[in-house]
Amino acid sequence: xxxxxxxxxxxxxxxxxxxxxxxxxxxxxxxxxxxxxxxxxxxxxxxxxxxxxxxxxxxxxxxxxxxxxxxxxxxxxxxxxxxxxxxxxxxxxxxxxxxxxxxxxxxxxxxxxxxxxxxxxxxxxxxxxxxxxxxxxxxxxxxxxxxxxxxxxxxxxxxxxxxxxxxxxxxxxxxxxxxxxxxxxxxxxxxxxxxxxxxxxxxxxxxxxxxxxxxxxxxxxxxxxxxxxxxxxxxxxxxxxxxxxxxxxxxxxxxxxxxxxxxxxxxxxxxxxxxxxxxxxxxxxxxxxxxxxxxxxxxxxxxxxxxxxxxxxxxxxxxxxxxxxxxxxxxxxxxxxxxxxxxxxxxxxxxxxxxxxxxxxxxxxxxxxxxxxxxxxxxxxxxxxx
Ligand code: NZQ
Ligand code: ZN
Numbered sequence: 001x002x003x004x005x006x007x008x009x010x011x012x013x014x015x016x017x018x019x020x021x022x023x024x025x026x027x028x029x030x031x032x033x034x035x036x037x038x039x040x041x042x043x044x045x046x047x048x049x050x051x052x053x054x055x056x057x058x059x060x061x062x063x064x065x066x067x068x069x070x071x072x073x074x075x076x077x078x079x080x081x082x083x084x085x086x087x088x089x090x091x092x093x094x095x096x097x098x099x100x101x102x103x104x105x106x107x108x109x110x111x112x113x114x115x116x117x118x119x120x121x122x123x124x125x126x127x128x129x130x131x132x133x134x135x136x137x138x139x140x141x142x143x144x145x146x147x148x149x150x151x152x153x154x155x156x157x158x159x160x161x162x163x164x165x166x167x168x169x170x171x172x173x174x175x176x177x178x179x180x181x182x183x184x185x186x187x188x189x190x191x192x193x194x195x196x197x198x199x200x201x202x203x204x205x206x207x208x209x210x211x212x213x214x215x216x217x218x219x220x221x222x223x224x225x226x227x228x229x230x231x232x233x234x235x236x237x238x239x240x241x242x243x244x245x246x247x248x249x250x251x252x253x254x255x256x257x258x259x260x261x262x263x264x265x266x267x268x269x270x271x272x273x274x275x276x277x278x279x280x281x282x283x284x285x286x287x288x289x290x291x292x293x294x295x296x297x298x299x300x301x302x303x304x305x306x307x308x309x310x311x312x313x314x315x316x317x318x319x320x321x322x323x324x325x326x327x328x329x330x331x332x333x334x335x336x337x338x339x340x341x342x343x344x345x346x347x348x349x350x351x352x353x354x355x356x357x358x359x360x361x362x363x364x365x366x367x368x369x370x371x372x373x374x375x376x377x378x379x380x381x382x383x384x385x386x
Contacts, residue, residue, distance in 0.1 A: 001211075011170040015240070016236070018174045019050060019053060020049065023053045023054050030058070031060070032057055033059075033062055035062050035092065036062075036065065040136065044180035046092060062080055065093065066096065069100035071103075071153075073100075074104060077100070078107050088131065089131035091133040092133070093134075094136055094137030094185075095279075098140070098168070099149055102148035104129070105125070105131050108128070119157075120159065122161075124161075124162065125161065125162065125164075126163055131169065138239075138247070141193070143168060143171035144171055144247050147162035158269040159269075175236060175240040175243045176239075178239040178243065180233075184336075187230065187280070189246060191337055193249040194249075197222075199260060200261070201258075201305070202291065203260065212304070219309045220309055223309070225241045225245070230335070261369045263290060264283050267290075267355060268285070271286075271344075274355075281337055285341050285344070286382070286385055287339075288325055288339055291325045293384060297369075300321075302320075302321035303320040312324060341385050359375040
């Protein structure tokens with residue numbers, strides 16, 4: 001096991017009817033900006049619950065943060081924050097609203113002229129404006145981590161940011177919010193969380209037995225609850241396990257002391273930036289090819305996963321590792337998620353070269369757990385995913 005440090009300051013308030021506790025977590029003299037997305041919270045009653053709870057606090061609102069939170073929209077929210085002297089941000093939404101809020105938390109205290117530089121230059125955020133979240137969509141884990149991914153429609157870029165200043169001070173996780181989530185987003189959430197675990201697990205053995213078993217248990221739980229959540233999103237047992245699994249998949253715990261990969265996300269973000277494909281779906285497109293391309297360096301963990309998570313017993317290490325890749329792809333397909341780029345766009349020719357070129361320009365010359373995947377390798381992986 002590698003050395004590590006672990007801090008996670010986010011307070012989690014989990015369970016049925018917990019949204020009403022939101023006011024207790026915000027300083028009573030705060031001037032709050034409530035941030036939300038396209039309006040789903042107004043249809044499913046979450047907005048009313050939050051507003052009722054915040055009756056005694058001064059609250060302004062900013063709606064319209066789109067999926068894959070867009071820089072130009074967020075800049076309008078930043079203007080409101082500055083003009084109105086906002087002191088606390090409250091994200092009510094999924095990963096996009098929460099990530100957008102993290103950007104604003106950082107940008108509100110940023111001293112440079114162009115907040116896009118936080119992303120372009122990889123500036124870490126050590127201190128941000130305090131913010132909390134009411135999670136409406138289990139998927140990204142953003143509610144309990146310090147990272148965010150922001151899109152710039154003008155330059156067709158999607159870049160990450162983060163830092164210790166960007167943990168939410170609290171996050172409210174009421175699994176009842178799952179009831180109104182469309183099937184497509186439920187499938188996305190399961191796929192995203194599943195791949196988060198894979199990115200932190202499917203590397204090489206390092207003797208971190210507990211972390212491996214944490215990861216395997218999240219994967220097994222997601223496999224078990226997936227059909228139940230899709231069949232009945234009001235099933236409290238299934239949705240609460242779904243929600244907590246998504247949070248645990250990316251709150252930092254399972255990555256401590258182990259190598260991590262994140263190449264699938266790195267490549268996947270380009271597919272969202274270029275074609276607008278849902279985040280989770282880009283991961284399902286890239287993961288099978290990535291594991292096939294890197295089979296030699298990943299086969300031991302692939303086989304361990306095959307045995308422990310999919311109960312594959314027949315064959316040698318290689319056979320089980322291959323079967324595990326097939327099981328993974330079949331799992332995504334079973335959720336209604338296609339795993340080839342050509343199933344999402346007819347304009348896929350040239351994509352691999354374009355992504356490789358972007359990685360070269362940005363100086364991303366070696367990614368993955370060994371920092372050894374070159375832009376050339378990335379090009380091959382994307383071509384395998386056509
Ligand atoms: O915009 P509204 O009206 O709220 O509708 C949203 C949106 O259309 C809808 N939705 C959310 N909760 C709902 C609901 N509809 C009905 N009932 C509810 N309770 O779902 C749609 C998708 O929402 P979005 O927030 O975009 O989805 P998700 O949570 O999957 O977030 C995706 C974004 O997070 C980033 C992704 O790249 C993407 O931009 N990620 C963030 C990470 C992080 N911060 O740690 C890690 C991830 O790997 C990921 O990159
Ligand atoms: Zn993800």
